[in-house]
Amino acid sequence: MLDLIKVFHQVVESGSFSQAAQALNMAPSSVARNIDNLEALIQTTLFKRSTRQLILTEEGQYFHLQSAKLVQDADKLLSEMKGTNPEPEGVLRISVFESFGNIYLAPLIPEFLERYPNVQIEIELDNKVVDLNSENIDLAIRIGTPQDSRLKARKLLTNYTSLVASPDYIHTHPRIGKPEDLQQHNCLLISHERQRNHWYFSRGKVEKKVSVTGNLISKGGSPLLSAALQGSGVLLLSDWMVTPYIANKQLIEILPDWAATHGAQGSGEIFAIYKGTQYPKPHIRAFLDFLIEQFSLLSVVK
Template identity: 35%
Template structure:
């Protein structure tokens, strides 16, 4: 690794770790060596990238801009080297995987021990987050996304499609009545997400045409799992993927409603990853595993 690449790595590790000492542990260097590497980088660029204090390191505006570009450059370098070694390399190293909490809890985490046993030299770093993240900014290798694909710079492997289900607990329907058409939802408590999604509103088929309908209620949650728990407890009506609420419906904890109005309302699920060349061995191994063990067909 040449001096410039080493300085960039020292800078990025220091930002991630929050201190030169923590970065030094990861890089197997001394804290002073890491600090000098970052100092040389700043001197060459002629700008301050990090504000130092006794408590923490803080990015300057110039540091934030440099971090984004540097992450992309190192990722491209990894992709370039991986393209020459992927076919013969054993999967190894850290793999950062980002996905929604419901998909992670219900589809991936239950089978992930099989991947770890199959590839013992890979460390899987999982983040569960229903909101969208930038793969470069978050240094994510694979992100599982639901809905339409909008970023053409990302490559994708399809994991299937899941039906949307509108449902409520029996106790809620006994208390508030069962809606028979989408307009009836105006008189009901609809539980929704507290962040912007790729498609706003709930989809219903009215007179043969698919329409987006706004709903309202007194609870907003940051994940589908939070909405599922509230619905099972009788708080209101939810619209969630079948893979998340299928077990609750089978057990009678939730009752599907308005089924004839949203028949065919599905959402594609993809595993997205960066790069134009051949992905690294660990990324390819995880993509193949997700297709094999975490695909959705309901």
């Protein structure tokens, strides 16, 4: 029965019989027959099947959740009995938001692959929120903790932000002496899918919420950074994006005495998010440990 359950979990992870068959090195018909046998054994329909998609039934969702620990414990026990730590291998599918993926993650991947040559990485640079439980993604890197209680998260770093503009913009526009002055300026905005955008400021015990507007809105930070460097407006963006340009004076900090954030509780933290299994697969666990190791070396504190 355990082998049938493992096939079932691979189908759920892959999203289809054909993709599960590739992962298991089986024929799709054999995968389908295994699922039929499991359903007959437990007298429960696990999937709603159609030509377009494969969806877990309510009973299937429950069975998947309850059987996960059984599979994990079995794998762990076998590994312990063999007295070996399995070498990380297999395909690792990663989703990461575009700017962070380009700037920080992409340069790290060659070192990881050199350490673990049996791992193959597929990376998606995408600012949309992915559903790890329905999409074929092993690990996502996002700002903020997941709302889905079935997922786990490991913090990589705090997302500190700075308010900046180019020297040209500062010299050709009215002075910004207090947060409220930003209402008279063109602000380059991260899209939060809201009708109005606000930036939040704090200095000591003083807190301010300022409504800001601008002619450029983007889900990713790269277009906004390019526009700011060309003098298009005022930008509130992550330090890991703007610090090099502050250092070479292409951008200048505005209101440095104020802490500026995108939210009332700060600009969030960056997490690696993965499915909530007690024992992640070796290649996922290795990549998580590698990320923690690498980002612990970064100095991101202002």
